[in-house]
Amino acid sequence: MNDIRSAPAIVAMGVAGCGKTVVGEALAKELGAIFIEGDRLHPPENVARMARGEPLTDALREGWLDAIGERIAASIADGQKAVAACSALKRSYRDRLRGFCPDIVFLYLKIDRETAWRRVAGRKGHFMPASLVDSQFATLEEPDPDELAVTVDATWTVAAIVNELLG
Known part of the structure; x- marks a missing residue:
């Protein structure tokens, strides 16, 4: 797990409900890093689209990924x-982020569909409806062995995940 400590940037990635924000915030705090919440960088039209239950296209994600990469x-x-929270579901999205920082380490918070759906359905005040969980899994391309990535079980507690990464 040394890659995490030495990485100039870490992207907590995975489907909706995997814990990107809570794990990313905790990891950033432990590392003394800046935390970047990817959801806050979506343009209003992306948020409106997702709130209506419509998944984003690759083209709609480009500007958003660039905003995260620039930050x-x-x-x-x-x-x-x-440390950024960004779904980074496809290899091409991760490659786009690597264009801004080649040494990004992706922290893949792996979760099953049922747990993700339950977590998203239980969130209050978030634009992403549980109806989009299936489209997230359909889009997901897990990190390949040649990518700088660490996979962690996202059903663990936040403390257990951070301890696994930094302990």
């Missing part, structure tokens, strides 16, 4: 380690 690059340029 990561700016943090690194300022001498700060960055």
Whole structure:
């Protein structure tokens, strides 16, 4: 797990409900890193589309991925380690983020469909409806062995995940 500590940037990735934000925030705190919440960088039209239960297309994700990549690059340029929460579901999305920082380590929070659906259905005040969970799994391309990525069981507690990564 040394890759996590030495990485200039970490992206907590996975389907909706896997815990990207809570794990990312906890990891950033432990590492003294800047936390970047990818959901806050979606343009209003993306948020409206998802709120209506419509999955995003690759084209609609491009600007959003670039916004996250730019924030990561700016943090690194300022001498700060960055931890971002971003679904990064496809290899092409991760490659796009690597264009901003080739040494990003992806933290894949792996979760089963039923747990993800239950978590998303139970969220209050979030634009992403549980009806989109299936489309997230349909889009998901798990990280390939040649990618800088660490896979963790997202059903563990946040503390257990952070301890596994940094312990």
